Amino acid sequence: MKNIVEQLEDYFCSAILLGMTILTCINVFARYIFKSSMPFVEELTSLGLVIISLAGAAVAAKRGAHLGLTLLTDFLSEKVQKSLIILGDILGAAFGAVMLYYGTQMALQEYNLGQTTAGMQWPEWLFGMFIPISGAILMIRYLQLAVKILRRKDNISA
Numbered sequence: 001m002k003n004i005v006e007q008l009e010d011y012f013c014s015a016i017l018l019g020m021t022i023l024t025c026i027n028v029f030a031r032y033i034f035k036s037s038m039p040f041v042e043e044l045t046s047l048g049l050v051i052i053s054l055a056g057a058a059v060a061a062k063r064g065a066h067l068g069l070t071l072l073t074d075f076l077s078e079k080v081q082k083s084l085i086i087l088g089d090i091l092g093a094a095f096g097a098v099m100l101y102y103g104t105q106m107a108l109q110e111y112n113l114g115q116t117t118a119g120m121q122w123p124e125w126l127f128g129m130f131i132p133i134s135g136a137i138l139m140i141r142y143l144q145l146a147v148k149i150l151r152r153k154d155n156i157s158a
Helices: 002-006 008-033 039-063 078-113 122-130 130-151
Strands: none
Touching: 002 008, 008 039, 039 130, 078 122, 078 130, 122 130
16 A cells, blocks of 8 residues: 555556557547547646656655756765755755745636636636646655655765
């Protein structure tokens, strides 16, 4: 059970990518065979792209796989390197908190205004709610990384 929860973002991203691929293939088929495309597919694939981007950031944070340039930090002591890594994780968590706060404000505004999507006429807040959710997950993952680094006593690159 722990493994399933630990890999939740991975499974979620995989399911969204599979759904986007199937919908896009069906839409291309419909466009070339029936000479008519399905306009809702563009909205759903755009939503999927946003979700994958945000959830993918959480997956990368979980794995400690975000890009970094170590040209200058390689010359610093391990203690300073560790401090900078923790600072980066704290800033990443702060970014997640900003996404959570402003994403919630945006989704609430979309809900209160009754905004709908252009093609499907679905409530816009259904799409907007993924930003604060992703921000919360990103914040949690970065805090987990910071705690993991703080607890580690051995070499910083291990």
